[in-house]
Amino acid sequence: MKKYIFICLLIGLLIYALAIEAGEIMTLEELLDEAMQKNIELRIFEVDVGTAQGEVTMARTWQNPEISLSPGLKNISESGDSSNEFLGEVEVTQLIEFPGKRALRKAVAEKNIILKQIALEGFCYQLRVKVRKAFYELLSGQQIETLRQEQVKSAQAF
Secondary structure, eight states: HHHHHHHHHHHHHHHHHHHHHHHOOOOOOHHOOOOOOHHHHHHHHHHHHHHHHHHHHHHOOOOOEEEEEEEEEEEEEEETTEEEEEEEHHHEOOOOOTTTTTHHHHHHHHHHHHHHHHHHHHHHHHHHHHHHHHHHHHHHHHHHHHHHHHHHHHHHHH
């Protein structure tokens, strides 16, 4: 995963360097906004938060009761006389959880939302830090290149 993030940042820096050569300069804030909008992993973390919210909804709902019907026919024979009677079964079942189990499931699901939100915020922070670091490394590299060019010009003058 770190390799993937590094490759994305490297591609971003390459695009930024090409944009500078083309005359289009982006500010740090523009780069941060673009990184936050176009990062796929960030979208995955946001989907995880939504999934955790769905788990809370599932933990709060009661399970539906189940109904089973079993129709049948009963054949009765008495002294040469036979008759048929309708015979059927109806079964209704409802899962009743042990006390506290449902509350525990709800609490775990709600804490899971908090955990996913913390992970999202942490990833956003890391992404911003990496973009800032890459931006300033590129900026310092450009300044070093400018200074080197000036040194070459000075050396050629003497």
